[in-house]
Amino acid sequence: xxxxxxxxxxxxxxxxxxxxxxxxxxxxxxxxxxxxxxxxxxxxxxxxxxxxxxxxxxxxxxxxxxxxxxxxxxxxxxxxxxxxxxxxxxxxxxxxxxxxxxxxxxxxxxxxxxxxxxxxxxxxxxxxxxxxxxxxxxxxxxxxxxxxxxxxxxxxx
Amino acid sequence: xxxxxxxxxxxxxxxxxxxxxxxxxxxxxxxxxxxxxxxxxxxxxxxxxxxxxxxxxxxxxxxxxxxxxxxxxxxxxxxxxxxxxxxxxxxxxxxxxxxxxxxxxxxxxxxxxxxxxxxxxxxxxxxxxxxxxxxxxxxxxxxxxxxxxxxxxxxxxxx
Numbered sequence: 341x342x343x344x345x346x347x348x349x350x351x352x353x354x355x356x357x358x359x360x361x362x363x364x365x366x367x368x369x370x371x372x373x374x375x376x377x378x379x380x381x382x383x384x385x386x387x388x389x390x391x392x393x394x395x396x397x398x399x400x401x402x403x404x405x406x407x408x409x410x411x412x413x414x415x416x417x418x419x420x421x422x423x424x425x426x427x428x429x430x431x432x433x434x435x436x437x438x439x440x441x442x443x444x445x446x447x448x449x450x451x452x453x454x455x456x457x458x459x460x461x462x463x464x465x466x467x468x469x470x471x472x473x474x475x476x477x478x479x480x481x482x483x484x485x486x487x488x489x490x491x492x493x494x495x496x497x
Numbered sequence: 498x499x500x501x502x503x504x505x506x507x508x509x510x511x512x513x514x515x516x517x518x519x520x521x522x523x524x525x526x527x528x529x530x531x532x533x534x535x536x537x538x539x540x541x542x543x544x545x546x547x548x549x550x551x552x553x554x555x556x557x558x559x560x561x562x563x564x565x566x567x568x569x570x571x572x573x574x575x576x577x578x579x580x581x582x583x584x585x586x587x588x589x590x591x592x593x594x595x596x597x598x599x600x601x602x603x604x605x606x607x608x609x610x611x612x613x614x615x616x617x618x619x620x621x622x623x624x625x626x627x628x629x630x631x632x633x634x635x636x637x638x639x640x641x642x643x644x645x646x647x648x649x650x651x652x653x654x655x656x
Contacts, residue, residue, distance in 0.1 A: 346559060354552060354554060354559075357551055357552040358551050358552045358553075358554060359551070360551075361550050361551030361552065363535055363538050363539055363542070363550055364535065365518055365520065365521075365531055365532075365535065366517060366518060367519065368515075368517065369517075379517070383515055383516075383517070386515045387515050390515060392558065393555055393558050394554060394555055394558045394559055395552050395553070395554060395555070396553040396554065396555050397511060397512030397552075397553050398512050398513050398515070398519075398551065398552050398553070399509045399510070399511070399512040399513050399550065399553075400506060400509055400510075400538070400541070400547040400549075400550050401547065401548050401549045401550070401551075401553065401647070402506065402546065402547060402548065402647070402648075403545055403546055403547070403548040404648040406544070406545055406546045407546070409648060412648075414593075414595060414607070428643050431643075431644075432643060432644045437644060438644070438645070438646050438647065438648045439644060439645055439646075440642075440643040440644035440645075441564070441566075441639045441640075441641065441642055441643060442639065442640040442641040442643065443566060443637040443638065443639050443640060444637060444638050444640055445635070445637050448640075450566065450637070451643075451644070452648075454648045480598065480601065480602055481598075482595040482596060482598075482602065482607075483595060483596050484593050484594070484595060485593075485594040485595060485596055485605075486576075486580065486593065486594040487592075487593050488580035488581060488583065488584045488592040488593065488594065489580075489583070489584035489589065489590075489591060489592040490548065490590070490591055491548075491549075491590055491591075492553075492590045492591075493549075493587075493590070494554055494556050494559075494561055494611065495587060496554075496559065
């Protein structure tokens with residue numbers, strides 16, 4: 341399903357529920373008023389969108405840095421094809437690894453690590469390098485100096 | 498953030514139910530009133546502990562399948578200005594300054610851009626390059642997503 345196949349009301353509903361979620365006792369009622377449909381219809385549509393996996397979840401997205409998760413880095417590795425599956429499995433094991441992608445570059449595996457201290461970050465990186473046996477020359481460690489923006493929202497309408 | 502705030506967030510970590518009064522269930526589990534849940538949520542949003550409350554969309558399922566990590570080389574004295582300017586674009590979901598590695602890696606500003614296809618993302622990057630006034634960049638489209646979870650897991654212990 342693509343956004344062009346979602347109907348107009350679904351798109352408006354997703355946009356509002358993403359950008360201006362009403363934190364009230366009856367949020368669906370508030371949304372229904374804005375969309376000029378019934379509360380029941382909002383509930384039905386949201387359930388359908390959730391069932392189809394279009395909605396991941398409805399809830400709080402936390403600011404990691406306010407929860408003292410303040411040491412983070414982006415690692416890039418050159419991983420040969422025959423080692424890829426093994427390497428991915430090791431990296432994905434770590435809870436502190438949130439994102440892991442294959443990208444178009446000679447450094448082809450890119451993943452993020454977020455922990456609550458520089459020391460923990462260092463230990464995690466060392467352990468991953470040791471276990472995956474990727475040599476230092478094939479690893480880029482790109483720590484976050486400054487976070488200008490984290491705002492994962494999309495435009496549907 | 499006190500213990501009840503933690504309980505509120507922990508109870509909601511998998512999301513709120515799509516029922517008429519979604520916060521009623523949360524309130525019941527913790528043993529406080531709905532009004533208190535709502536007041537606490539609003540305060541946590543205000544304090545920035547909750548960056549955003551709302552629907553998280555799986556953009557890939559609605560056709561937004563192109564994902565580019567774009568690394569830029571900005572002169573050090575322009576990093577702050579560039580970071581702030583890039584953050585104003587809605588299309589840019591993440592913008593960070595990262596450390597360079599002399600002799601090995603020269604890009605210091607990283608942006609993540611999502612779009613419906615590579616072509617439209619490339620067009621946006623070209624426009625961005627002109628508007629910000631930075632020519633040197635490396636575009637790294639994702640080929641495959643191996644893991645994508647939220648950073649702050651509530652079973653992580655925090656003070």
